[in-house]
Amino acid sequence: MNDRVREIERGHTREDVPEFAVSDTVRVHVRIREGDKERTQAFEGTVIARQGTGPNETFTVRRVAQGIGVERVFPVSSPNVQQIVVTRHGKARRAKLYYLRKRTGKAAKTKARDLR
């Protein structure tokens, strides 16, 4: 990639992102516009995928809300994503946890990571 393109990407990449990985449970604070009003909404769930680099990096958060699976994809560097809080560290042996979509209940949980 051209150096100048990289320079521009640097300016649009967020650096204060907490360390989080696939299988972690995160709470994402999203800025939402409703007409003229702005408010923050939190979305909590399991990170099942993380892809891309620089300003193109996104991650997918899955949660089961009222029995219905909901997945949202957030760009890591978007100004609309105000804060990412890791609430639980998970453990996964693969990079994409798409298999969780087919599972329900206890089987859909990721193992907790021992933080020693």
Add this chain to the structure above:
Amino acid sequence: MMAAIIGRKLGMTRVFKEDGTAVPVTVIEAGPCVITQVRTNEIDGYEAVQMGYGATRKKALTKPVLGQFAKAGVTPRRRLKEFRVDNPGDYEVGQEIKVDVFEEGQIVDVTGWSKGRGFQGVTKRHGMSTGRQTHGNRNHRKPGSIGQSATPARVWKGKKLPGRMGGGRVTIKDLSVVQVDSETNTLLVRGAVPGASNGYLLITNAKRAAK
């Protein structure tokens, strides 16, 4: 005023606006260019400015072209291009043209040379539909019938058939300028632009009148 510049495609990326919108952009090194000749009605029968972009070695050019640069009193440039203008009197030979002829939010046309695709079939080249892949079908990516019968007993001129694709001059109209950085001669334009990275581009203000 007519704004035009010669540049080079550096690549594409994504930038975020304040409100969180992600904008796909092409990064262009635009200029600096130098005016090498001014064409006037009296002398040339039309009005235009000729500008050069990019440094090059003397050896890479022929003597006649070098003579042109010597006459203009500028160092040899890799690309020379003329742009029609209404006011050639405003320009003088040796004058430098920089990205600041454009401003944020302005609508521009970008011309480039598209990537050569080689000899391509009708599906890719003209977007014709394909046949189904299964159920005994043997017509997968063929063009189908290419004409009628005894009348006209020939194939119409211009019939869309396989052939060479790409590698031509393409202009993308009405792209908006996202950012202008005159310090690094960088221009960010919303959307894609013809050609490969490091390909040459001509950027002018939009021909179509702004709405």
